[in-house]
Amino acid sequence: MIKKFFKFLGKVILYFFGLSIGLVVLFKFVPVPFTPLMFIRTAEQIIEGKELVWKHDWISIDQMGMPIQKAVIASEDGKFTNHNGFDMQAIEKAYKNNQRGKKIKGGSTISQQTAKNVFLWPGRSYIRKGLEAYFTVLIEVVWGKERIMEVYLNSIEMGKGIYGIEAAAQHWYGKSAKNLTKAQAASIAAILPNPRVYKAKNGSRYIERRKSAIVKQMRQYSNPNY
Structure with a gap:
């Protein structure tokens, strides 16, 4: 037995x-056709009887333009082009803050967020975090940074039922991703912590402050060398 x-x-x-x-x-x-989060959000809309909203247009990284790439690096992961998938300093800082009882923060890199969004489900269990680390190592080795950025910007939630930068650019500004200005790209990056609540256009004072900070940080970065 x-x-x-x-x-x-x-x-x-x-x-x-x-x-x-x-x-x-x-x-x-x-191209990644859909993610577990897309499925979950769609199921929630159906169960709650809400109007079904699902916009997702895959584009290549060459069609995205540089502003949005620099904006998400400035907003989400300043060491993206240099780390191997994990920012140990950010993880250590998040752990210390969590131990002090401050707001829970994960210190996740763009690579980790991509691994979670594409292959896993939302949540903070040790099993999921372990699988996230496993997939992060895999995509760092197999995909490389440029592909990780391409998948990330095509897959993440950027509004209610809005997934990926092309759909977000059309939704918020009525233009393609490659034509976003630095300020518009920063506005979209600013809402990523909670894209179903925050608005990239005509947003709150908090989002405007985040946008300004992101624009300033973007000036410090040259074009990403993947």
């Missing part, structure tokens, strides 16, 4: 590694 159990467990682990590596390799070349 024990032998059968371990044999079964071994097969499950083997299948998991095979499937996960296969998906990572596939999405290095193929």
Whole structure:
């Protein structure tokens, strides 16, 4: 009985590694059609009887323009081009803040957020965080920084039912992503902590302050060298 159990467990682990590596390799070349969060949000709209909103237009990184790339680096992960997927200083700072009882912050990098958005579900369990670390290592090795940024900016939530920078640029400013100004890109980056509540256009004072800070930080960065 024990032998059968371990044999079964071994097969499950083997299948998991095979499937996960296969998906990572596939999405290095193929656009990500949808994410678990997109599915969850759509199911919530249906269950709550709300109007179904789902906008997601995949574009290549060359079609995004540089402002939005610099804006999310300034806003979400200033060391994106230099780290190996994990910002240890940010993780240590987040841990200390959490220990002091301050607002919970994860210190997640763009790579970690991409791994979570594409392959996993929302939440803070140790199992999910462990899987997030595993997928982060995989995409850093297999995809590289440019592909991670491309998938990130095509997959993250940027408004109610709005996913990816092209859909967000059209929704908030009625233009394509490549034509966003620095200020507009910073506005979209500013709402990422809670895109279903905050507004990129005609936003609150808090968002305007975040936008101004992001624009200032963007000036410190040259174009990302992936």
